[in-house]
Amino acid sequence: MRVVIVGSAHDAAAYGCDLFLGQLHDKPTSVFGLATGSTPLALYQALIDAHRNQGISFAQVTTFNLDEYVGLAGDHSQSYRHFMQRNLFDCIDVAPENTHVPNGMAENAELACAEYEAQIMNAGGIDLQLLGVGRNGHIGFNEPSSSLVSRTRVKTLTEGTIADNARFFADGEYQPSLSLTMGIGTIMDARRVLLIATGDSKADAMRAAIEGPVSAACPASILQMHADAIVVMDEAAAAKLR
Numbered sequence: 001m002r003v004v005i006v007g008s009a010h011d012a013a014a015y016g017c018d019l020f021l022g023q024l025h026d027k028p029t030s031v032f033g034l035a036t037g038s039t040p041l042a043l044y045q046a047l048i049d050a051h052r053n054q055g056i057s058f059a060q061v062t063t064f065n066l067d068e069y070v071g072l073a074g075d076h077s078q079s080y081r082h083f084m085q086r087n088l089f090d091c092i093d094v095a096p097e098n099t100h101v102p103n104g105m106a107e108n109a110e111l112a113c114a115e116y117e118a119q120i121m122n123a124g125g126i127d128l129q130l131l132g133v134g135r136n137g138h139i140g141f142n143e144p145s146s147s148l149v150s151r152t153r154v155k156t157l158t159e160g161t162i163a164d165n166a167r168f169f170a171d172g173e174y175q176p177s178l179s180l181t182m183g184i185g186t187i188m189d190a191r192r193v194l195l196i197a198t199g200d201s202k203a204d205a206m207r208a209a210i211e212g213p214v215s216a217a218c219p220a221s222i223l224q225m226h227a228d229a230i231v232v233m234d235e236a237a238a239a240k241l242r
């Protein structure tokens, strides 16, 4: 695990953007694993800027998102598919058919999860997987106690995660408590993993992930076992490292 501490969230996004553009340069047909939430927004904006200002093309890229809410259709304003369209896909030249987000409306969720795994495999596996981290150390929606070898499946969100994500939902709006998420084993199969953590709310999770034992109690700690994992933090997220 390579640990990189930078001065600000902006610097973390710039670092991540360089990694993505380097990967794209080396392999224009790269398969990217993507995340939602607040953390990747600045990185996505940097990629959009690179597309608009430097003519960087994503036309041959394939993407797989980590997770989706069960019960929200792709056109629902709070779905992760919608998030990705708004914050990245609609702003670059990625081919729509090459973008994948788990189907939160699948009638047979188990089958949809197995198909998602097969799609990743058929695409040749993920070259670079982007991760944020939950305050409880979750990656994707693999909450603490998730199997460290899990595959894409349905996961119940913890009360803490539901509370953390309530900021994205309007008062009284239905907020799902189930998700479809890549498993920890799925994430670990990516050839390279980039986790970005910014802000002091992530400091406890990052200390457990980097300095604690590898444990399902902190799913992000599994990255200690990955051959090419890079953890980029701003100073606030790194504040509790010893």
Ligand code: F6R
Pocket: 034, 035, 036, 037, 038, 039, 040, 066, 067, 131, 132, 133, 134, 135, 138, 139, 140, 141
């Ligand atoms: C999102 C995801 C989650 C988030 C995590 C951090 O696709 O898989 O693990 O990365 O909850 O969220 P933010 O970035 O909003 O703090």
